[in-house]
Amino acid sequence: MSGEQGYRVWAVPGLPEVQDGDDLAKLIAAAEPALADGDVLLVTSKIVSKAEGRVVRADDREAAIDAETVRVVARRGALRIVENRQGLIMAAAGVDASNTPSGTVLLLPEDPDASARAIRDGLRDALGVEVGVVVTDTFGRPWRAGLTDVAIGAAGVRVLDDLRGGTDAYGNPLSATVVATADELAAAGDLVKGKAAGLPVAVVRGLAHVVTAPSEGSDGTGGSDGSRDGASALVRGARDDMFRLGTSEAVRLAVTQxxxxxxxxxxxxxxxxxxxxxxxxxxxxxxxxxxxxxxxxxxxxxxxxxxxxxxxxxxxxxxxxxxxxxxxxxxxxxxxxxxxxxxxxxxxxxxxxxxxxxxxxxxxxxxxxxxxxxxxxxxxxxxxxxxxxxxxxxxxxxxxxxxxxxxxxxxxxxxxxxxxxxxxxHAAEEPRERGAREVEGFIEVR
Structure with a gap:
C-alpha cells in the first residue's frame, strides 16, 4: 500500500509499565505480534529512557537540567530553552518530571538513534519483520502555539525526503523542498497515543516506501559511515541555522561567541x-x-x-x-x-x-x-x-x-x-574554545 492510497495509525495496547533493563522489542512484539514488513513503530522516548535506566534521583529538577545542558538559547522566568547533550534545542533539555516516581526525573536516551536501532534489530529477531522505528518526544516550536511530537531517534526510516531537483504539479522546479518525514510520522503517532492515555507506542501501516532496507543507512541515504544516520540528520547545524541567535537572551551569546x-x-x-x-x-x-x-x-x-x-x-x-x-x-x-x-x-x-x-x-x-x-x-x-x-x-x-x-x-x-x-x-575554520574566565576576578564590591 503506498502513501498515496492511504495509511493506518493505531496505538498498541497492553504494554506493561516499563522498568530499568526491560527489552522493549520483546515487550512490543508480545503486545503487537502481527507487525508486518514495512510498518513503522513510533515509540515514546519516556519508555526508552525507563528501559535504559535514565531515571535519576533529582529533588532539584533545575540541577538535572543544568547537567544535561550544553548552552542556554533563551530564558524567560523559570523556563529555559536549551541545547542538550543530544544536540536537540528544546525546553528544559528534555528533562521530564512527569510519569516518573516523585523525587526522580527522566532524562532523554543517551543516544536515541542507537535506541531505535536496538528496537528494530530486536523486532527482526523476535518476529522476523523489517520495520522502521522512530523514537519520539514532545517539542514546542518557535512561532507556533502548542506542542507536537517529533523524531529524536530513528532507524530504518527515511527521515528526510529530499524533493530538490524534481518538479511540482505545474512543472515548476523544486529547489528547497526537503520534507521531515520522520517528524510527520511522529506527529501522526501522537494523535493516537495521547499524552495521558498510557499508550506509549503506535504503529503506522501503509507507508512501506519510507522504510529502508537493512543495507541502507538508517536515514535512507545508503551511507556506510553512519555519521548522519537516524534522526541526527534532522538537527540543523550551527552554520546553517539562521535563528540560532534570535532572542534578547541570545544577545549574551552573541557577545560571548x-x-x-x-x-x-x-x-x-x-x-x-x-x-x-x-x-x-x-x-x-x-x-x-x-x-x-x-x-x-x-x-x-x-x-x-x-x-x-x-x-x-x-x-x-x-x-x-x-x-x-x-x-x-x-x-x-x-x-x-x-x-x-x-x-x-x-x-x-x-x-x-x-x-x-x-x-x-x-x-x-x-x-x-x-x-x-x-x-x-x-x-x-x-x-x-x-x-x-x-x-x-x-x-x-x-x-x-x-x-x-x-x-x-x-x-x-x-x-x-x-x-x-x-x-x-567568514572564518576559515571554527574558532577554538575560549578559556573560561572567572568573573569574580574582574569584580570589586564596595
Missing part, C-alpha cells in the same frame, strides 16, 4: 550584512546626544591594497626610526597580514562633533575620553552584530598610529580620527 578571527575563507562578504552591523553600532550610548561614529567601508580590493600599502610604508619608517633590525621589521609587518588577507575592511572613525570645550586641560581631556569610550562602545556593537550575521572579525589598532596617512589615502575630513581597522570575513 564574538571571536577575533585571523584567517578568512574566500567566501565574499555581503555588504548588506555590514551595513546592518553599522546600524547596530550607531545605537551605542554617546555623550551630549551626539553621534561620534563614522564607518569607512573598504569594499574594493584596490582601496584595501592602497591603504594597507601606505600604512605598511609608514610603519616601516617608524620602526626604522626606532632602530629595529630589518628582520624584526619584517616579522612585525607580517602581523598585519590579518588585514591584508581579509575580503572586507572597515575603518571606524571618531568625530568630536558636538563636544564641549572648557579651556582647561583636565576637563577637555575628560571630554575626549568620553567620546573615545562611546566610539569603543559603537565598535563593540559592530563586532557583536557581525557575529550575529555569521561574520568573523578582527579589530586591529594599526590605523591609530598613522592617522594622517589614513586620512590622506581615504580622503577623509581632518576631524575624523581612525580608531583601528576591522577585518571582516
Amino acid at each position: 564574538r571571536r577575533t578571527v585571523r584567517a578568512f575563507s574566500d567566501e565574499p562578504v555581503d555588504p548588506g550584512a555590514v551595513r546592518r552591523a553599522v546600524a547596530a553600532a550607531v545605537t551605542a550610548p554617546a555623550p551630549h546626544h551626539t553621534t561620534p561614529w563614522r564607518f569607512v567601508l573598504l569594499e574594493s580590493q584596490e582601496s584595501r591594497t592602497r591603504l594597507l600599502d601606505a600604512m605598511r610604508d609608514a610603519w616601516i619608517a617608524d620602526l626604522r626610526r626606532d632602530g629595529k633590525s630589518e628582520e624584526s621589521i619584517a616579522k612585525r609587518v607580517r602581523r598585519g597580514d590579518v588585514l591584508r588577507n581579509a575580503p572586507y575592511l572597515v575603518v571606524p572613525c571618531l568625530v568630536m562633533d558636538g563636544s564641549h570645550t572648557y579651556g582647561d586641560a583636565r576637563r577637555d581631556g575628560a571630554e575626549r575620553e568620553m567620546f573615545v569610550v562611546a566610539t569603543g562602545a559603537g565598535v563593540q556593537n559592530f563586532l557583536v552584530a557581525l557575529a550575529g550575521e555569521r561574520l568573523g572579525s578582527a579589530w586591529v589598532s594599526s590605523t591609530m598610529f598613522c592617522r594622517d596617512v589614513v586620512r590622506e589615502v581615504l580622503a577623509l575630513p581632518q576631524g575624523w580620527d581612525p580608531m583601528g581597522a576591522v577585518a571582516v570575513g
Whole structure:
C-alpha cells in the first residue's frame, strides 16, 4: 500500500509499565505480534529512557537540567530553552518530571538513534519483520502555539525526503523542498497515543516506501559511515541555522561567541550584512546626544591594497626610526597580514562633533575620553552584530598610529580620527574554545 492510497495509525495496547533493563522489542512484539514488513513503530522516548535506566534521583529538577545542558538559547522566568547533550534545542533539555516516581526525573536516551536501532534489530529477531522505528518526544516550536511530537531517534526510516531537483504539479522546479518525514510520522503517532492515555507506542501501516532496507543507512541515504544516520540528520547545524541567535537572551551569546578571527575563507562578504552591523553600532550610548561614529567601508580590493600599502610604508619608517633590525621589521609587518588577507575592511572613525570645550586641560581631556569610550562602545556593537550575521572579525589598532596617512589615502575630513581597522570575513575554520574566565576576578564590591 503506498502513501498515496492511504495509511493506518493505531496505538498498541497492553504494554506493561516499563522498568530499568526491560527489552522493549520483546515487550512490543508480545503486545503487537502481527507487525508486518514495512510498518513503522513510533515509540515514546519516556519508555526508552525507563528501559535504559535514565531515571535519576533529582529533588532539584533545575540541577538535572543544568547537567544535561550544553548552552542556554533563551530564558524567560523559570523556563529555559536549551541545547542538550543530544544536540536537540528544546525546553528544559528534555528533562521530564512527569510519569516518573516523585523525587526522580527522566532524562532523554543517551543516544536515541542507537535506541531505535536496538528496537528494530530486536523486532527482526523476535518476529522476523523489517520495520522502521522512530523514537519520539514532545517539542514546542518557535512561532507556533502548542506542542507536537517529533523524531529524536530513528532507524530504518527515511527521515528526510529530499524533493530538490524534481518538479511540482505545474512543472515548476523544486529547489528547497526537503520534507521531515520522520517528524510527520511522529506527529501522526501522537494523535493516537495521547499524552495521558498510557499508550506509549503506535504503529503506522501503509507507508512501506519510507522504510529502508537493512543495507541502507538508517536515514535512507545508503551511507556506510553512519555519521548522519537516524534522526541526527534532522538537527540543523550551527552554520546553517539562521535563528540560532534570535532572542534578547541570545544577545549574551552573541557577545560571548564574538571571536577575533585571523584567517578568512574566500567566501565574499555581503555588504548588506555590514551595513546592518553599522546600524547596530550607531545605537551605542554617546555623550551630549551626539553621534561620534563614522564607518569607512573598504569594499574594493584596490582601496584595501592602497591603504594597507601606505600604512605598511609608514610603519616601516617608524620602526626604522626606532632602530629595529630589518628582520624584526619584517616579522612585525607580517602581523598585519590579518588585514591584508581579509575580503572586507572597515575603518571606524571618531568625530568630536558636538563636544564641549572648557579651556582647561583636565576637563577637555575628560571630554575626549568620553567620546573615545562611546566610539569603543559603537565598535563593540559592530563586532557583536557581525557575529550575529555569521561574520568573523578582527579589530586591529594599526590605523591609530598613522592617522594622517589614513586620512590622506581615504580622503577623509581632518576631524575624523581612525580608531583601528576591522577585518571582516567568514572564518576559515571554527574558532577554538575560549578559556573560561572567572568573573569574580574582574569584580570589586564596595
